Amino acid sequence: MENRRIRIGIIGGGLAGATLANSLFRLPSVAVDVFEAAPEFSERGAALGLAPNSQLALEELLENAKETLKNAKSVPIASTRFMVVSFFPGSAFGQPICDTAWLLPSSSFLQSCPSDDHGSGPDAGNLLLDLGDAAKGDPELIVHRASLLRELLAPLPESILHPNKKLSSIVSTDAGVKVFFADGTEYDFDAVIGADGVFSTVRDHVLSDESKQYSASPAGFWDCRVLVPFEKARKALGEEIFSVDRQYGWLGEGAFIMHDVLENGTLVQCVISSVEDESPSDRKHILTRDFLNKALKNWLSGPIANGVIDLVLEQDEPRGYSQWEHKATPTYARGRVCIMGDAAHASTPWQGAGAGQAFEDGMILSALLSHISSADDIEAAFKVYDAIRRPRGQRVVDSSRGTGEIMCGKSEAGLDPGKIMQALAPRWGFLELDFKTYVQEAVNKLDERLRA
Numbered sequence: 001m002e003n004r005r006i007r008i009g010i011i012g013g014g015l016a017g018a019t020l021a022n023s024l025f026r027l028p029s030v031a032v033d034v035f036e037a038a039p040e041f042s043e044r045g046a047a048l049g050l051a052p053n054s055q056l057a058l059e060e061l062l063e064n065a066k067e068t069l070k071n072a073k074s075v076p077i078a079s080t081r082f083m084v085v086s087f088f089p090g091s092a093f094g095q096p097i098c099d100t101a102w103l104l105p106s107s108s109f110l111q112s113c114p115s116d117d118h119g120s121g122p123d124a125g126n127l128l129l130d131l132g133d134a135a136k137g138d139p140e141l142i143v144h145r146a147s148l149l150r151e152l153l154a155p156l157p158e159s160i161l162h163p164n165k166k167l168s169s170i171v172s173t174d175a176g177v178k179v180f181f182a183d184g185t186e187y188d189f190d191a192v193i194g195a196d197g198v199f200s201t202v203r204d205h206v207l208s209d210e211s212k213q214y215s216a217s218p219a220g221f222w223d224c225r226v227l228v229p230f231e232k233a234r235k236a237l238g239e240e241i242f243s244v245d246r247q248y249g250w251l252g253e254g255a256f257i258m259h260d261v262l263e264n265g266t267l268v269q270c271v272i273s274s275v276e277d278e279s280p281s282d283r284k285h286i287l288t289r290d291f292l293n294k295a296l297k298n299w300l301s302g303p304i305a306n307g308v309i310d311l312v313l314e315q316d317e318p319r320g321y322s323q324w325e326h327k328a329t330p331t332y333a334r335g336r337v338c339i340m341g342d343a344a345h346a347s348t349p350w351q352g353a354g355a356g357q358a359f360e361d362g363m364i365l366s367a368l369l370s371h372i373s374s375a376d377d378i379e380a381a382f383k384v385y386d387a388i389r390r391p392r393g394q395r396v397v398d399s400s401r402g403t404g405e406i407m408c409g410k411s412e413a414g415l416d417p418g419k420i421m422q423a424l425a426p427r428w429g430f431l432e433l434d435f436k437t438y439v440q441e442a443v444n445k446l447d448e449r450l451r452a
């Protein structure tokens with residue numbers, strides 16, 4: 001056993017599974033296989049924002065992270081401008097409240113906003129800060145999801161990538177873990193890591209009798225997004241907001257609209273997120289003009305909503321998707337099986353931190369698995385992983401939901417720009433971590449456990 005490689009099966013070939021596989025396949029002590037339900041490894045959706053702390057987690061996990069992001073054609077976001085679409089007394093309709101990052105790299109930028117002066121009166125809603133200048137050298141990146149996945153998988157030998165393999169069940173055996181797939185095949189591993197997303201089958205195994213109680217549930221928001229050619233977006237939304245290449249977030253009653261320029265300035269992604277009273281069982285809303293006009297009813301005489309609604313409705317079958325999350329998770333590990341990424345802590349996208357959290361899971365798992373030399377120690381490694389990662393993963397889920405409430409004017413801050421700034425200020429600081437110390441803490445805990 002000491003001299004044999006530890007066999008790890010990863011279920012799910014999304015960003016979480018691919019990132020971990022990219023790290024594990026380099027370890028001489030590990031043999032890894034990745035199983036993906038879809039006929040090919042692919043990512044739906046367009047842009048993924050990566051805050052500096054998410055990039056640092058990826059760098060800690062993968063030596064060639066910078067090169068991977070470069071090859072995936074990630075681009076730095078110069079700045080993001082938040083606009084308030086509010087009826088706050090005295091506010092200038094649709095004026096910027098703060099230039100800052102959607103994925104704020106540091107809460108200190110927000111804390112430095114002199115927001116008290118701008119909550120009301122003639123200055124209400126004026127520009128408070130331009131992060132584009134402040135964030136020199138440490139920008140948020142935006143990357144096409146499919147390109148990042150392609151680059152993460154590129155170095156992996158084809159022999160370890162198994163598409164068309166939908167996991168149906170898992171059985172723990174004396175020798176390890178047996179996994180069964182819908183096509184009738186089965187494989188044996190020393191350990192299995194579930195990176196199979198929000199409705200994870202591996203999560204059901206890990207949580208066993210409690211899995212229903214802790215399954216994903218609606219977070220209270222839905223969102224939709226559309227990609228349109230740059231010129232079309234400029235015509236629909238107005239020339240002025242495209243004069244500088246920046247991401248915009250519009251805050252208003254019951255909703256949030258965002259748009260950003262992608263793919264070397266050729267495409268614009270528009271997103272509408274809104275509060276949701278009732279989530280359909282299939283998580284999909286059929287979008288009609290009536291539905292969108294109702295969701296944005298207090299926006300329609302303003303500058304942005306009508307244009308974005310038109311763009312969204314031009315799609316073939318416009319759909320909105322309910323945001324679901326894990327409100328609590330009693331454990332990330334059971335025996336030699338554990339969960340990571342959205343399978344462990346599916347979150348709303350309001351803090352743009354989901355992928356970063358998956359990278360952090362991978363960073364800790366990879367460090368722990370490289371620290372053991374026998375499959376007998378896997379259970380201890382997974383227990384440490386659970387202890388280190390679960391409180392932080394859940395904190396992000398909870399913080400992200402709260403951020404959505406602020407962004408849609410549903411928090412105590414309402415749509416008062418000054419109060420919004422104060423409410424947002426403490427939300428990003430905790431995401432920044434010294435990852436080297438964090439990893440060392442995990443390894444020390446594992447040593448203690450193994451000694452005991």
Ligand SMILES: Cc1cc2nc3c(=O)[nH]c(=O)nc-3n(C[C@H](O)[C@H](O)[C@H](O)COP(=O)(O)OP(=O)(O)OC[C@H]3O[C@@H](n4cnc5c(N)ncnc54)[C@H](O)[C@@H]3O)c2cc1C
Nearest residue numbers: 012014015016037049166167196197341342349352354355
């Ligand atoms: C609208 C939206 C916007 C977001 N924006 C950002 C952002 O800007 N920045 C950020 O950091 N995060 C963002 N996130 C979060 C981020 O996208 C996710 O946290 C991340 O993609 C999760 O990756 P994952 O691999 O854990 O899960 P997934 O991407 O869901 O991958 C799971 C994989 O497992 C496969 N699978 C499922 N079941 C099985 C099975 N039984 N057998 C085998 N395979 C299976 C699936 O086919 C899939 O390929 C956003 C999320 C949403 C919804």
